[in-house]
Amino acid sequence: MKKLRLAFVLVAFVANSCYSQKEIVTENKEPTKPEETEFYEPVVPVVKKNINGVPSDAIVLFDGKNLDGWEHTKTKEKATWLINEDGSVTVKNKSGDIQTKQKFGDIQLHIEWQSPADIKGKGQNRANSGVFIQGKYEVQVLDNNDNDTYVNGQVGSVYKQHTPLAMASVPSGEWNVYDIVYHAPEFNEKGVKIKSGTLTVLHNGILIQDHVEIKGTTPYIGWPKNPPHGKGPIKLQDHRDNSRVSYRNIWVREL
Known part of the structure; x- marks a missing residue:
């Protein structure tokens, strides 16, 4: 009975490990489209210098x-x-x-x-x-x-x-x-x-x-x-x- 329980635990561990590994592989899958690595927020503020070289947000x-x-x-x-x-x-x-x-x-x-x-x-x-x-x-x-x-x-x-x-x-x-x-x-x-x-x-x-x-x-x-x-x-x-x-x-x- 102990050997059977141990075998069950090992099978469960292997199954969970494979599932977790599959998740990791899926999450880190190389993007195939350019828009998958692009984002548009936060919007970058525009800062300009005046004639004295002072930034507008200074x-x-x-x-x-x-x-x-x-x-x-x-x-x-x-x-x-x-x-x-x-x-x-x-x-x-x-x-x-x-x-x-x-x-x-x-x-x-x-x-x-x-x-x-x-x-x-x-x-x-x-x-x-x-x-x-x-x-x-x-x-x-x-x-x-x-x-x-x-x-x-x-x-x-x-x-x-x-x-x-x-x-x-x-x-x-x-x-x-x-x-x-x-x-x-x-x-x-x-x-x-x-x-x-x-x-x-x-x-x-x-x-x-x-x-x-x-x-x-x-x-x-x-x-x-x-x-x-x-x-x-x-x-x-x-x-x-x-x-x-x-x-x-x-x-x-x-x-």
Whole structure:
């Protein structure tokens, strides 16, 4: 009787296995018509650039006219950096960092920056500023033309974490462009990070950070930290060393 039961179980198993295999083969059968691999939804939105190169779905953070969308990082008072006649804004020395009033998660960020043509200082004290994503993760701004420093703190670095793949700066006094793609870290309900954020950076059209993992905050001293957070502002740094860095044409696309 035991042998009969065992034989029945084996037959049933083989039959079910064959049936399952048949299902798999049917589901993965090679399409024989082109329309079997075509789909029409979701409809892809149309995005166009205006005469200034700004995408139609972008949020303009600085258009050269005012800093109404920005605030002092610590006091939350009105940003007081210096607006220039050419539509740029220059760091006002020792006035403090400024940040957007609006907060963001995953973004594509476009920002242009300029170090002064009249060179002053050396190392980290020459045209030092920074672009902080979500107010926490810095992409370094620095004049490194004939000006060496630690490579994980040079221009285009994810500060103290990732050295850039190339030094792509234009001559001092000319305008640099950063195009940044950022995906925010994720935290569970207990505030523990379960997925790291990532950064991709193009400097003047050259890839310098290739989807690198953000290890945490980017402090000057100490290890990266991972405090839980949601959306955050774009912050620009006043390095407090008369950096005289200027910015213009700042916009984001939410991803």
